[in-house]
Amino acid sequence: MGQVVEAERLAGEVLKANRTDVGAASILARALMAQNRNEEAIAPLERAARRVEDAGIETLLGAALGAAGRRNEAIDVLRRTTARRPPFLPAFQELAGQLAAAGRIDQAVAVIESAIALAPGTLELQILLAQLLPDCNQRNRAREILEKLRIVAPGHPAILPALARVLLLDGDYAAAAELYRQVLAQRPDDPLTRLSYSACLLEMGDRAGGEANLRLALRGRPQMIGRTTAALTMSSHGRFFFRPSGFAKFLGEPR
Template sequence: MSKRPPSNLERPSPNNPALDKAILAFRMQRLDEAERLASDVLKSNRGNVVAADVLGRALLMQNRPKEAVDPLQRAARRSHDPAIEVLLAAALAAAGRNDVALDQLRRTTARRPPFPPAFIELGSQFGKLGRFDEGIAVLESGLALTPGVLDLLMGLGHLHLKRNDRAEARASFSQVLATAPQRHDALVALAKAMALDGEYAAAADLYRRALALQPDDAAIRVNLGKCLLEMGERDAGEATLRAATRGSAQLAGPAIVALAAAPHGRFFLRPSAAAKFLRVEKN
């Protein structure tokens, strides 16, 4: 549900060329280099929050959450920085220490002034554990403290959707779009909820708006194709699925399922026949 916790990396480094290089390496996805450079900065300055942020994120993106916990814990103890605490909780949860992660997030959500990303992360962790009511309560408390934070509304909508309360999910996503009509994730989320309710024409319109913002999003194109097929627009639906799989052979599976599930769908006895029909290009 949630994105990676908010970062300290937008903060300017106080005349620290090594840290600047670490941040640049991270942004360029050179994770080994970012890890090494951030570690070097922390050796000389254990209290450098930005270096701990870079190191923690680099390790998490390399699927090494257990290694990320220790430097993030040290940074959290020294700085009491809520963004570092949220990142620490994400690392703890990824390392399988869910109870410790929840305790950390509860402490961070008790901070004043409130830090909305902590509520978002705590709601997300409850959602991952299937504790939807607790997650919804957390996000609602966050909204009561910081009204109008759209990411809190998005998180709330996703939890309602996971609980199959589509009316509440739609209300949350619609509220986001009323404030930010060009928000891609809200368009996609509301379209998904509408498609689940069988409102394929409205969902298709939302998917088209999302594609106008991100034309290369092949997964959204598959979802649009599904809606068109459900609406009986077979030629347009199949053309849309072909356009989606042309750029991503990984989406051939969902596209084939969409073709088979649609009214008067198509069935293929051989994967090669399906690939030929969709004109799948090998990556």
Template sequence: MQAQALQEAIHALRARQFARAEQIAVSILRTAKADRPALLVFAHALLGQQRASEAVAPLEKAVLRGSDPELETLLGAALCESRRAADGIAQLRKTAARRPPFLPAFQELAGRLAQSGQLGEAIAVIEEALTLSPDNVDLALDLARLCLRANDRVRARTHLLAARDAAAGRPDILIELAQVQFLDGDYAEAAGSYRHALGLRPEDTQTRAHLAMCLAEMGDRDGAQAALRTVVRGRPHLLSRAAYIMAVTSHGRFFFRPSAAAKFLGADGTLKP
């Protein structure tokens, strides 16, 4: 019964039903106070409900029972979310210093440092993690994102190209690469990357909208408008986004009335698929 309840809690957590996940985890912990999986679900559920401070004490007790880098990393995150950033970052540094390395601790630490504006330190943390796990694609992607935030597009592109070559079926990598290519004015390359990503995830409307921007900047007005019509088809709430894209691109269109944009893009039902 306890195993079944735990599976229900995990399922609720993955579905972002945080209150339900918390309720089930609490029922397990009443009879098994040291149940590690239930504690993990409980703490994640509290963080998901912006109640991180309530997770700190049980996590601290669990960490005292023995070395557990996953619990320690979660404790660091809970401390940071509880407005105890200094304590949280200190905990994450301690966990990241452990060997063998627990890579999520590096990622959490880098994320918290970046949030506090310490981009240089955040980049150094991920670089250290990559020396310990040089073939880790997720770390390469993290580093590229941090470099992009630091406006170092050359390094960001280098890491993204390496990540793409190592994991060609990852649309998230292709989308990040396309963003760098677009910012560098390489619109044809960016369009190619967006198309590749859409081939893997055809229903991604945001990526299709970005593709439309690339096509518009390349002077392919018809292609851009076709992409935007696909974006708004059946999704009238995205009309303002599509109209904005048409207005800001160098080869786009501007409409004074939303109804005119809706008619042009077929969001009013006048155009058929």
């Protein structure tokens, strides 16, 4: 229900009464992480991990360590967890995410491929693999996977955006724009999808449409200024301003 402060309080009370309660340690850590208090979440998870062998706790510990900037420690914890059998698939996903965040894309791909070998029918692993492959210049393979998944699971919310990204990277702007348009029909307030849609329109020479969608992506989201200005300047049909204030004024005000 989003009441993370109350969840933190209740989980803390449970742990005072029973320090071995794995469920309470997990809830406490999740509540702290939801408040961006990642460093505080580590201690209760470490205590729980020392008392019991629980792949879920170890995976959450890896996530907390990574979020706190201790990525090498996170990777070490998660590698040990992924070595356990039976496999705990969320640990593979978290490890791949940590490796990708560290720029070790080839290793992230290898981790997901090993997970798929253990659980070949897992849709989420296939999608994650396809999302990683373009970053190591394997766009054709990613596209092949996503085209198959589009048939197998046509309603999955992650497939069309991932396929559209591959098409965008391949320069197939019209096809990518059509997919992004379909995604926006379902999620009109998704700023990152609208940003990518804008990039397609700009590359297709539709400057008015591209800029209009950039404004929609930025509206009420000052944290998006960097992404929107990058999209505007990097396009072959974009614009350039000498001052950041020029970008903000241009994108923040209708012409």
